[in-house]
Amino acid sequence: MSNDKLILVVDDDPDLVESVSMKLESEGFQVAKAYDGVEAWDRIKDEKPKMLILDVMMPRKNGYELCDEIKKDDKFKDITVLLLTAVAEAVPSTTYTHMDGKTTLADDFIPKPIDLDNLMEIVRDNL
């Protein structure tokens, strides 16, 4: 069972993690943080967040790989995954799409650079 108030923010840029976390906390959400895909996977198994805000380009395990692992795992497939990507404008579908030869089952995309108000809208739309 997931923690319904917990959002896990995952990015290898500590400034992005911090600024997104502060915004989410100011809006009343609980936030956990991870700085790469491997650490994120550990946090998911330990804390079972309701939602992931997940960067695409990260060391050790990138966002596409992590998203696929989550969505193919019966225990975690209900976690909402929002992918942070600089190419969101080019994504024609938010449920199943194709980028750079990769497929992803992410629930939605957040365009970079991040507009924090837009991010909150996307978060609320997906809860």
Add this chain to the structure above:
Amino acid sequence: MTSIKGLKISGELGLVRLHAISRSSGLLPAFCSILAGSQINIPFLSAEYQAGSIQATCCVDAAHRDLLKRLLSSEPDLHKRTEYTSGVGLLTLYPHQSSLKLFGLSLRTLTKAGLRVFAMASSIGALTYVLDYAQLDNAAAVLLARFELAENHAPFKAEYTVTQGTQRRPGSGE
């Protein structure tokens, strides 16, 4: 022991200092525009304001040294105020979260080890030092003897480099 979540070490960079720029001259934005116009990333930038003037410090990839020098040579006002130092790198500790303790302990640890600090800056999530590139591994070692690093930490050195490019997005029609 103070805990940190991660530590990052950059590749080799060059340090650029801009001296005594008048706040009203527009030279700092012009400098940044010149770099952006040539797709030169600025992984570190800090500016110090004193009595109406600015001293700015930034880092660029070492591979961009000759291009930067060429660009600045055609801007005499900027060129005469610019000093370039080769062979530096960034060491970043995170998260920072405005921790004066982390700043004080890390700076003391680096200076006690005889490591020269060219510049430093704190941001919302990180504390970054500009150090001698040849001493980055040594600096990481002395800091890791002082701070407890999270067990499942990310690699210290980047597995990839993000650069600016002119490639268009698919379907943009340009």
